[in-house]
Amino acid sequence: MMREDEISFTAKTDLLIAHYGESYLKSQKRERKEYSCSNKMRELARLLITYRASVNDNSIAFKDLLHPEKFEGVVSATRKLSGFDPINKTYEAPSTALHMGTSLKVVSDELIHLILKRSPGFICESPEKSLEWRKNVKNFKMLVGTRWNTEISSVANKDLNEKRWERPLLVPLIDDVKMFREKTLEFAKECQKHFLENTDTDDTYKLFVNCTLALLVLFNRRRIGDVQYLKIKDYLSERKTNFKDFESTLSEGEKILTKHYKRVLNGGKGSRAVVILVPEVLQDFLNLIIKKRDKYISADNKYIFAIPNSKIQWSQADVAIRYLTKKMKLKNPAAISSNRLRKHIATTMQILSMSQQDCKQFSKFMGHTEKTHEEFYELPVDIYQTAKVVKLLILMEEGIPTQHKGKSLSEIEINLNEYVDEMQPESSESAIQQEQTENHEGDENEKRRLNYLDTDEENNDVPSKKRPKTKKQAWSIEEIALIQKHFGNDMKKGRYPLSSEIKKFIASNHSKRSVLQIKAKMQHLMTKQKAN
Structure with missing residues (x-):
């Protein structure tokens, strides 16, 4: 099951790692867990090899590592194994560092079990030495439980989370998904034609199986393991309910769908029953x-997606999808994968107004809990998130009016023109610079300044570059006095009031000035105060 290399040799020859693998297989039911067992054993073997290299001693066994005095060495070996950068505090493989602590606890329990059983290779000379050995192993396990988070897991978990959100959002393009489906269907129908003409070969059968497997994963948006491990008996068995009461709640269209799609139950992750819906084609x-x-395929192979001349009893869906994407001209072939397809549909669900019950049923179908759905599969869409959240923040700035009570964000429409104007930094700077330039040129009346902004509301929608020249409205002494009276404290502190406060000022004084114009005038007055 393992590749023939130094790691597999170490894993097979070390007694404790071998016993650990044997115990792991005892606790699992399905034979495909052998691959998971192989990965765990290789991981422990890599840790042992790294530790041996650090102390330059190849005679050390894994059971020798489980001692309190060796804890620091094990921590250092784990950091080296997972590519820890002490300066930036980052890991090349943070997940390896995270679950190594769990593996060490399990191996410690396995060692105590072997010592108590006096298994070959774990027999002590006296009960006292056996007790001392078990005590050291328990103390090592206690150190892992109390210190591993501080030494390894805390930074590794933070690094893993940072890498997750720093990674660009990669979801399949609709055009790519459509092309992948259409091209894969074409390949499958070509193979089907060869079968009908009796011109099929091993390659034909293999391609046909891979196309069918990929299409089933694509349609159901399921994990690859939920589909590729489907057995013939599970596909052929009929598990239908006869609850007529439920049928009455369905629409006519939904009743038709139940007749054209076959519902298949299969064992999924964690031995949970997962549903696979199979279209007629x-x-x-x-x-x-x-x-x-x-x-x-040999008769003893019970998997429906078995392929000829393979050491593995089933076809690997991820390999099949990658193989098919290489035969097409997709814009982003890397995004066509089982995991990203699942995230794609979960993210798209945010646009729909689904009830809590709908979300619950969908999460069950996808084979995970609602919490897992929200935390790991439902990705934030930047455009959608920005549009909705900005709208909410603008509403909060003004206070949510009573007319919006009970409405969703999609139902609320607000006038964003004035907010867009306020958020234009270039326009604001231009206004300030223009006014300062005019003042610097020396207007004879210091109390009357020309503002570059035109208050004619008809010109507000005209871009600044194309806006026709209009007569600028001078600031009156009364206007300046009102600004100094209402916003004097803010100007003394060198800050601007909130836009909502300026709007109240405009409304109460029936001013024809805009928020941006008043801010520009305040900037000029504050600059003048500093100069004096």
Whole structure:
């Protein structure tokens, strides 16, 4: 099951790692867990190899590491193994650093079990030495439980989270998904034609199986393991309910859908039952696979997606999808994967007004909880998030009016023109610079300044570059006095009041000035105060 290299040799020859793998397999039911077991054993073997290299001693066994005095060495080896950068406090493989602590706890329990059983290779000379050995292992496990988070997990978890949100949002493009489906269907139908003409070969059968598997993953947006491990007996078995009361709650269109899509139950992650919905076209493909499989697949293979001349009993969906994407001219082929397709549909759900019950049923279908759906699959869409959140923040700045009570953000419409004007930094700076320039040129009347902004409301929608020249309205002594009276404290502190306060000032004094014009005048007055 393992690759033949130094890591596999170490894993197989170290007694404790071998016993750990044996115990792991005992706790699992499905045979495909052998691959997971292999990964865990190789991970421990890599830690042992790294530790041996650090102390320059190849005679050390893994059982020798589980001692309180070796804890610091194990921590250092784990950091080196996971690519820790002490300056930037980052990991190349933070997930490895995270779950190594859990593996060490399990291995410690396994070692105590072997010592108590006096298994070959773990027999002590006396009960006292056995007790002392078990005590050291327990103390090592206690150190892992109390110090691993401080030494390793805390920084590794933060680094993992940072890398997750720093990673660009990569979801499949609709055009790519459509092209992938259409091209894969074409490949499958070509293979189907070869079967009908009896010109099929091993390659034909393999391509047909991979196309069907990829299309089923694509349609259901399921994990690859939920689909690729489907067994023939599970596909052929009928598990239908006869609850007529539920049928009455469905619309006519929904009743038609239940007749054209086959519902298949399969064992998924954590031995949970997962649902696979099979369209009619894929039902035809699967029936043809079952019909022709005797020619290519041995009778003892019970998996429906088995491929010829393979050491593995099932086809690997991720490999099949990557192989098919290379045969197409997609804009972003890397985004076509099981995990990203699941995130794609979960993210798209944010646009729909789904009830809590709908979300619950959808999460069950996807094979995870609602919390997992929200935390790991429902990605924030920058455009959607920005538009909705900015609208809410603008409403909060003014206070949510009573007419918006009970409405969703999508139902609320607000006039954003004035907010957009206020958020134009270039325009604001131009206004200030223009006014300062005019004042610097020496207007004879210091109490009357010309403002570059035109108060004619008809010209507000005209871009600044194309705006026709208009007569500028001078500031009166009364206007300046009102600004100094209402906003004198703010100007003394060198700050601007809130836009909402300026709007109240405009409304109460029936001013024809805009918020931006008043801010520009305040800037000029504050500059003048500093100069004096």
